[in-house]
């Protein structure tokens with residue numbers, strides 16, 4: 001029996017815990033936020049529920065659909081309506097790409113991590129932000145920002161986005177592993193992320209359009225994505241509209257700290273123009289979320305020697321930026337596969 005520590009209860013961390021559910025190993029997750037799910041996040045307010053990070057899980061393959069079914073189909077929502085495109089000038093076009101199933105839950109996409117973890121007896125320590133790591137006597141200890149220690153762990157899995165994982169590696173003491181640590185840090189630090197500011201705009205009238213979402217295909221518009229949360233059963237009261245706008249990385253970086261009202265006004269004007277409906281310039285309430293580390297631009301090389309050397313010492317990394325695709329299912333499977341490896345090797 002081993003003690004396994006996991007930093008981050010997003011989909012990769014929750015997936016790893018899920019894969020270890022039938023073993024004798026003790027699993028502890030440390031999560032800086034008040035809830036689990038990470039970037040697959042849901043918020044509630046004004047009788048609405050909205051996924052303000054990842055919008056949905058796509059039916060990427062049979063194993064993903066099978067996993068969703070295993071987690072329980074009660075409350076599972078297959079979003080109705082297609083994803084169309086728009087271009088730099090804001091012209092919307094019907095997409096000819098094959099429509100896929102797009103899944104979330106009535107209670108929101110955080111259900112994915114919640115259901116994975118509900119199948120385990122892992123301990124989840126929320127509002128616990130890991131600040132530094134240390135290797136002593138062949139085990140790992142994590143110190144959080146309150147100065148409390150967690151561990152010792154026989155294996156430690158790091159799942160925050162690459163820049164945050166790099167910060168943790170920079171704050172790691174590992175006396176006889178300096179070279180591995182430096183090489184791992186540099187490999188992780190080289191994985192770049194782009195920034196997205198999500199704006200949430202509510203209207204007390206229904207929107208009569210044929211799409212669930214529109215995506216900026218040429219990536220030249222200040223708005224990257226507009227989705228209608230009311231297409232998800234259980235998210236928005238009848239007769240209302242709730243738009244999720246993901247602004248382009250360039251706009252998001254330039255306006256990351258702009259006051260909410262200012263950013264929402266700018267987004268609403270752009271959205272009204274794209275959708276061709278002036279009423280959309282005037283939402284009756286707004287909300288937002290800045291995702292500094294939203295989507296990885298590239299992936300950590302799994303062949304990097306440092307990754308294998310760190311694994312030999314019980315230190316692992318997982319997440320969408322390890323899997324190489326910024327997708328919920330990729331993160332979950334990266335975590336599950338690592339959990340399975342740990343289950344076999346420890």
Ligand SMILES: Cc1cc2nc3c(=O)[nH]c(=O)nc-3n(C[C@H](O)[C@H](O)[C@H](O)COP(=O)(O)OP(=O)(O)OC[C@H]3O[C@@H](n4cnc5c(N)ncnc54)[C@H](O)[C@@H]3O)c2cc1C
Pocket residue numbers: 007008009010011012013030031032033036037038039040052053054055056057058128129130131159160161164196198246291293294295318319320321325326327328329331332
């Ligand atoms: C705006 C947006 C839209 C997206 N849309 C989609 C979509 O429609 N479909 C799709 O498939 N994917 C989408 N994605 C991508 C998807 O959300 C991610 O690929 C996936 O959620 C990544 O999971 P993860 O576990 O690798 O990382 P994360 O979800 O980032 O999990 C890492 C966890 O670590 C925690 N953490 C970080 N630092 C510390 C620390 N020091 N101590 C303790 N805990 C810490 C974080 O709070 C977080 O919970 C979107 C992402 C964003 C941001």
